[in-house]
Amino acid sequence: MLDKEISKHETSKNSLEGSSRRLFYLALPPSVYPSVCRMIRRYCMNKSNLGRWTRIVVEKPFGRDLGSAEELSSQIGELFDEPQIYRIDHYLGKESVQNLLVLRFANRFFLPLWNRDNIDNVQIVFREDFGTEGRGGYFDEYGIIRDIIQNHLLQVLCLVAMEKPVSLKPERIRDEKVKVLQSVLPIKDEEVVLGQYEGYRDDPTVPDHSNTPTFATIILLIHNERWEGVPFILKAGKALYSRKAEIRVQFKDVPGDIFKCKKQGRNEFVIRLQPSEAMYMKLMVKQPGLEMSTVQSELDLSYRQRYQGVTIPEAYERLILDTIRGDQQHFVRRDELKAAWEIFTPLLHRIDNGEMKPIPYQAGSRGPAEADELLEKAGYVQTHGYIWIPPTL
Ligand SMILES: NC(=O)C1=CN([C@@H]2O[C@H](COP(=O)(O)OP(=O)(O)OC[C@H]3O[C@@H](n4cnc5c(N)ncnc54)[C@H](OP(=O)(O)O)[C@@H]3O)[C@@H](O)[C@H]2O)C=CC1
Numbered sequence: 001m002l003d004k005e006i007s008k009h010e011t012s013k014n015s016l017e018g019s020s021r022r023l024f025y026l027a028l029p030p031s032v033y034p035s036v037c038r039m040i041r042r043y044c045m046n047k048s049n050l051g052r053w054t055r056i057v058v059e060k061p062f063g064r065d066l067g068s069a070e071e072l073s074s075q076i077g078e079l080f081d082e083p084q085i086y087r088i089d090h091y092l093g094k095e096s097v098q099n100l101l102v103l104r105f106a107n108r109f110f111l112p113l114w115n116r117d118n119i120d121n122v123q124i125v126f127r128e129d130f131g132t133e134g135r136g137g138y139f140d141e142y143g144i145i146r147d148i149i150q151n152h153l154l155q156v157l158c159l160v161a162m163e164k165p166v167s168l169k170p171e172r173i174r175d176e177k178v179k180v181l182q183s184v185l186p187i188k189d190e191e192v193v194l195g196q197y198e199g200y201r202d203d204p205t206v207p208d209h210s211n212t213p214t215f216a217t218i219i220l221l222i223h224n225e226r227w228e229g230v231p232f233i234l235k236a237g238k239a240l241y242s243r244k245a246e247i248r249v250q251f252k253d254v255p256g257d258i259f260k261c262k263k264q265g266r267n268e269f270v271i272r273l274q275p276s277e278a279m280y281m282k283l284m285v286k287q288p289g290l291e292m293s294t295v296q297s298e299l300d301l302s303y304r305q306r307y308q309g310v311t312i313p314e315a316y317e318r319l320i321l322d323t324i325r326g327d328q329q330h331f332v333r334r335d336e337l338k339a340a341w342e343i344f345t346p347l348l349h350r351i352d353n354g355e356m357k358p359i360p361y362q363a364g365s366r367g368p369a370e371a372d373e374l375l376e377k378a379g380y381v382q383t384h385g386y387i388w389i390p391p392t393l
């Protein structure tokens with residue numbers, strides 16, 4: 001039936017039979033992926049030998065843990081070859097995320113600094129100023145780690161931490177991402193803070209005794225030559241005091257502090273993914289004036305100001321175009337997905353079994369105070385007294 005309709009549409013467009021391209025976007029619950037894929041395979045494939053194609057796009061969640069994700073991958077893998085499968089993660093379509101490769105590998109500035117000798121810690125942060133709002137039932141089955149951290153933030157981590165790929169070919173980039181994921185050490189319970197906002201369980205679709213975290217701070221350590229000992233702090237939460245997603249790279253103190261300016265704060269390189277794309281370097285300068293004193297200032301690239309009149313495409317807009325072009329660079333490969341689940345599955349099972357409990361936090365707050373304490377323990381030094389004066393457009 002569907003095949004007939006598609007064929008009808010194709011012929012109405014004057015295409016030669018079998019000469020069109022078929023893209024199926026599965027915006028469906030993952031439980032039906034295998035049966036839907038089987039039906040596509042059986043009845044709706046492009047029968048052409050004219051070099052045209054059939055592709056499928058699958059949305060997260062790709063499983064709930066390592067076992068279920070692997071089962072899903074095998075079921076779909078029996079029906080479609082890897083080059084036909086596009087596992088979408090919309091963070092990989094964001095402008096500032098796509099810019100990471102260029103920033104890191106097309107600039108001499110960063111090359112010598114991007115390592116454990118200079119960087120003290122890295123934060124990758126996502127927060128929303130609204131709760132689950134009508135999606136409580138869905139969200140409660142997954143929680144913030146499966147919803148945001150295991151996919152979106154981990155993908156960003158890969159791009160921040162990976163080695164330079166030998167080329168820009170999708171497979172070469174994805175090879176490097178997999179290496180990072182495979183180098184992540186097992187997560188320690190004491191390096192995790194979970195939270196649940198007060199009022200979350202008032203949603204009638206959320207069970208009264210839900211143990212699902214709506215907030216998490218998790219420290220990951222990458223066991224390789226570049227990153228050993230550098231905490232990658234992944235923070236995500238719902239119903240917090242503002243909406244933002246950013247990467248904050250904090251550098252070590254300058255050795256031999258002749259200006260005695262250490263207390264004013266460390267150098268930081270911040271890439272704000274949203275809202276309003278920007279990147280800025282917090283750095284020390286001489287306080288303008290007669291005294292030889294220091295003040296923290298910034299080198300600032302605010303996209304809205306720098307690229308006036310330029311429309312930044314939506315993440316999905318780019319990614320769907322990539323599926324049509326057949327470019328898998330910004331999609332998750334099967335082994336990448338497996339390695340991502342390997343990192344989080346033991347922790348997720350401990351939470352699912354009730355062995356780890358979320359700490360309640362007030363909606364509209366910063367989340368549990370324990371998360372900021374963990375950050376400090378990990379070595380993050382908060383800047384006090386830095387004032388940013390927004391440029392005028
Ligand atoms: N181009 C632009 O648009 C620029 C904008 N700015 C703006 O200037 C302001 C200051 O910038 P910046 O110093 O980089 O960022 P912030 O002062 O917002 O945050 C700096 C760090 O301190 C943490 N933090 C904030 N409050 C607390 C707290 N009470 N306890 C513990 N940790 C805390 C933040 O954590 P968390 O991430 O969890 O909040 C973050 O890691 C921001 O609003 C920023 O957006 C600055 C430069 C350029």
Ligand SMILES: O=C1O[C@H](COP(=O)(O)O)[C@@H](O)[C@H](O)[C@H]1O
Nearest residue numbers: 090126128147148152245274315
């Ligand atoms: O995948 C998801 O992302 C959104 C946030 O996306 P953003 O592009 O606005 O940052 C989040 O609200 C949702 O819970 C999650 O499933």
